[in-house]
Amino acid sequence: xxxxxxxxxxxxxxxxxxxxxxxxxxxxxxxxxxxxxxxxxxxxxxxxxxxxxxxxxxxxxxxxxxxxxxxxxxxxxxxxxxxxxxxxxxxxxxxxxxxxxxxxxxxxxxxxxxxxxxxxxxxxxxxxxxxxxxxxxxxxxxxxxxxxxxxxxxxxxxxxxxxxxxxxxxxxxxxxxxxxxxxxxxxxxxxxxxxxxxxxxxxxxxxxxxxxxxxxxxxxxxxxxxxxxxxxxxxxxxxxxxxxxxxxxxxxxxxxxxxxxxxxxxxxxxxxxxxxx
Numbered sequence: 001x002x003x004x005x006x007x008x009x010x011x012x013x014x015x016x017x018x019x020x021x022x023x024x025x026x027x028x029x030x031x032x033x034x035x036x037x038x039x040x041x042x043x044x045x046x047x048x049x050x051x052x053x054x055x056x057x058x059x060x061x062x063x064x065x066x067x068x069x070x071x072x073x074x075x076x077x078x079x080x081x082x083x084x085x086x087x088x089x090x091x092x093x094x095x096x097x098x099x100x101x102x103x104x105x106x107x108x109x110x111x112x113x114x115x116x117x118x119x120x121x122x123x124x125x126x127x128x129x130x131x132x133x134x135x136x137x138x139x140x141x142x143x144x145x146x147x148x149x150x151x152x153x154x155x156x157x158x159x160x161x162x163x164x165x166x167x168x169x170x171x172x173x174x175x176x177x178x179x180x181x182x183x184x185x186x187x188x189x190x191x192x193x194x195x196x197x198x199x200x201x202x203x204x205x206x207x208x209x210x211x212x213x214x215x216x217x218x219x220x221x222x223x224x225x226x227x228x229x230x231x232x233x234x235x236x237x238x239x240x241x242x243x244x245x246x247x248x249x250x251x252x253x254x255x256x257x258x259x260x261x262x263x264x265x266x267x268x269x270x271x272x273x274x275x276x277x
Contacts, residue, residue, distance in 0.1 A: 016054035018180065020248055021062040029058075031067040050075045055184035057082070057176060060089060078187050080180040086172035088179065091206070093187055102266065103190040105273035106205075119203055122272050123212075126265070130215045137219045154218050161225040166242045170221055173247035178217050178258065182210040185262055209265050216261035220254045 021027070021038070028039040036053075038046040050071060056079045058064075064072075064079075069092065072079060079092040109115050131150055134140075138157075144150050158167035183206050191205065232239045251258065 016052055018177075018184075019048060019053045019056045021056065021058040022244055023059065023061045025061065027062050029062055029064045029068050031065060031071045036068055036071070050077065053077050055079070055180055057180045059084065076187060078180070078184045080176070080183055082176050086169075086176055088176075091183055093183070093191075101190070102270050102273070105270060106191075109273060109276065118276065122269070123208060126212055126268060127215075130212050134215045134219055138222055154222060157222055158225055161222075161229045162239065162242065166239075167225075170225070170242055170247055173244050174217050174221050174251060175214055177248065177251045178214050178262075179206070179210050181259065181262060182206055182213055185259075185266065189266060209262075209269070212265050213258075213262050217258060220250065220258065224250055 021029070023040060025040065030037045030039060032047070034050055036048040036050060038048060053072075053075075055077055056072065058079065058081050060081060060083050062081075069079070073092070079090075080088065081090045081092075083089050109119065112118070127147060131147055135144065135150060138154075140150060140153055144153055155167065155171075158171065161167070162170065186206060186209070228239065231237075
């Protein structure tokens with residue numbers, strides 16, 4: 001695969017998968033019929049059928065034409081743009097999916113005068129529950145009792161296993177992928193471009209639910225870094241530098257588990273809203 005090639009893994013019949021665009025030079029994305037066309041100087045055009053794409057994660061070198069953006073929106077494809085440091089530059093939401101139940105429950109919550117307090121209490125309880133699961137899975141020290149302590153310990157674990165630079169990169173790259181997943185998942189649940197619930201700034205469901213989801217991502221990342229370091233120790237081979245492709249592969253190899261964790265979070269939110277009604 002060339003440096004500018006898109007990453008779109010093989011599909012089962014009728015299955016849609018995420019598209020990763022991480023070109024090293026300027027690239028242009030145009031619409032041609034039912035497909036996106038990736039144009040890079042000196043390379044043949046690459047055709048990417050819209051029907052095969054669930055969401056797109058792109059760096060700042062990928063330039064989309066307006067027709068391409070509108071076609072993605074019409075197909076319900078969400079886009080997340082990140083800069084070279086992995087920081088989110090923009091997120092674009094596709095048209096909402098057919099499932100509107102969660103959206104309506106949230107609308108019902110927001111008419112209550114005490115919704116902020118109720119929502120903050122639910123979020124706190126979910127974070128506490130999530131931290132407990134992560135703590136047990138990674139066998140963190142018993143004296144760690146809060147998010148700050150666990151986050152500090154996880155960072156120390158990653159630095160010890162991979163070095164400070166690679167630990168930070170692996171966290172940032174996996175975080176991008178998980179954010180894009182949650183963005184797309186909420187769109188499929190009816191919280192897309194036409195939903196004011198993701199436009200008015202509060203609650204920022206994508207960010208709030210992603211913060212819960214990324215804790216589960218840490219169980220995958222730290223476990224992988226541990227296995228990687230153990231292999232290097234046993235074979236006497238030096239650890240090679242991590243690449244974004246490594247984290248994409250890690251994400252894809254664990255996509256079923258990570259997707260299950262993400263759906264647990266939105267299902268918990270939905271159950272709570274039903275009980276609250």
